[in-house]
Amino acid sequence: MSTNIPVPAAKKSRRSSGAITLQDVAKLAGVAPITASRAINKPDSVSVEVLKKVQAAVERTGYVPNRMAGSLASNRSRVIAAIVPSTVISVFMQTVEAMNNALFDAGYQLMIGQSNYSEKREEALLEAVVGRRPDGIFLAGVLRPGKARTRLVAAGIPVVESWDLTQTPVDMLIGFSHLEIGRAVAKHMMDKGRKRFALVTAGDERADRRSTAFKQAIHAAGLGEVFTVNVGESRTLKSGRDALIKILAKAPKTDAIFCSSDLLAMGVLTEALKRGIKVPKALAVMGFGDVSFGADIEPALSTVRINGSDIGAMAAKYLMDRAEGKAVNQPIVDVGFSIVERGSS
């Protein structure tokens, strides 16, 4: 039995990958490569007859277009890159999920890089990512001035910075104010009649800003020192437990604790539970991020809610719009936050 189906196993030339190409499909369909390309990408621009022939050829050969070649020729990769500090139990993953869903539906693909909260690594990642010529870059955070920032501006790739505000975004920005969050949490706690405050905070810049604003608001109200435990890179539940132990030892009269993440707050709750400290009666606890299960633990965790999915969906839309040459109406968006009062405060 003879067949015209190209045999991928037998490489055609030294350099070829051996895979079925548009060329093969075109030959089989008896049309020019560009016509086959049109039939596949813009079926409307081609006669029904040609369309059928090409589709048959695609089916028969199992042709999968090489998007890398297409991207090179069209200067559009349909790839969006996201750079996040962490991919495990991270508040950013909701955003990534929402982006990924929106992108997939539009035929885009997501590249992901994790900086592990290291600025140096973020720069290296950015450099690597720019080399891939993505149509857009999403950053969980705001880029500090520096080489990477300069380069990103020069590259002219659409960028969405997020999860923060700045007067000088590289390009687009979808964020909220950490300063206002610190104040709002302080106000919430003071309104509840709390008098002695503590902070449990991870060592990153945004958490620092929430903490600082929190402290300032407390001081402004004349409510004295805020005992602070910095857990550094250790953003674990265990760190939250240990932090409460420290607080109990050094500032035993504390009646309200603001944690820089929900996981840390859960640690505080866990340790409080173990020691029989009544929450919220004797101690109010608030987290940050609104982890999905925070509402269902006991006591339910009060927290600061950020609509991470919204950020992701908007970022995807903005980036794709820009990739397609459309202007983005409102390139700087403050999505705000909400104080979610539940059982723990």
Next chain:
Amino acid sequence: MSTNIPVPAAKKSRRSSGAITLQDVAKLAGVAPITASRAINKPDSVSVEVLKKVQAAVERTGYVPNRMAGSLASNRSRVIAAIVPSTVISVFMQTVEAMNNALFDAGYQLMIGQSNYSEKREEALLEAVVGRRPDGIFLAGVLRPGKARTRLVAAGIPVVESWDLTQTPVDMLIGFSHLEIGRAVAKHMMDKGRKRFALVTAGDERADRRSTAFKQAIHAAGLGEVFTVNVGESRTLKSGRDALIKILAKAPKTDAIFCSSDLLAMGVLTEALKRGIKVPKALAVMGFGDVSFGADIEPALSTVRINGSDIGAMAAKYLMDRAEGKAVNQPIVDVGFSIVERGSS
């Protein structure tokens, strides 16, 4: 002041992206493009003099190599694609994190797709991903026979399937036996003297297999029915709480519950705590996955531990080895699991 630095703003040709190219760098350095390429990619293969000139030109122009063009020419993308069911609080993210770290260090990039536990979407994702010509594909799970599988085999791209075992992997496999896990958990609980069992399980195939094996082991020991709550797609802590309520209503004598995820198990623990049910005295609870904070909650969660990071690191290594033409010694690996006995069982 005159300068030879190419101006990216002024596009050179209609088609060009306008970015600095290797050509520009080569011209500025006074060498051929291929020589500039060598200076950048294999500095050892070039004279010190040339190296310096090229580096200076790169520095001066801010050149970032276009990896897409490089990939097309060399037929090596240095991209690995990972397809996972979910990216949020998912047991797979540890694996993704480990892969991402290993890949980044070697100059690779990770594309990520989420199937949302849908087989249909997984197929679509696979098709899209193959078009990007990644050097390797990582799958969280084993691919069922079907069109996608056939196509993947035909594409000849190195593949690692994972988190499961099969006699017929597409290519490489790094997994463990869900059947043995079900048995081991049953044995663990029976050894502890438990008599009446329940299951709280999400609606996916691997969880089903653990559950079935668990039930069979219980039956084989003559210990009667296992009351089962299927939470479907709702893999939340809340579902775990609701499940315990159901169990208490329909099978109140239950003294041991095996949950298909740690989050479900935490839900069971939470509800038990609220109702004053003593864990582990009156009720033993086990989860699956060993979420990072399971050891630090109260009571600490007994679970089945999978070394997700190991899977990720191995997968990255295997895939890169294969991309570089090396053979992989042991393409099928059973990484096993361990029963982690903590406070809840």
Next chain:
DNA sequence: TTGAAAGCGCTAACAA
């Protein structure tokens, strides 16, 4: 509606 030609920016292959 279809096609021919000419790249996209890089590297493999071969030659000097």
Next chain:
DNA sequence: TTGTTAGCGCTTTCAA
């Protein structure tokens, strides 16, 4: 060690 040439597989441009 360096360079010339010829692609990689696709799409833009221009012409019929």
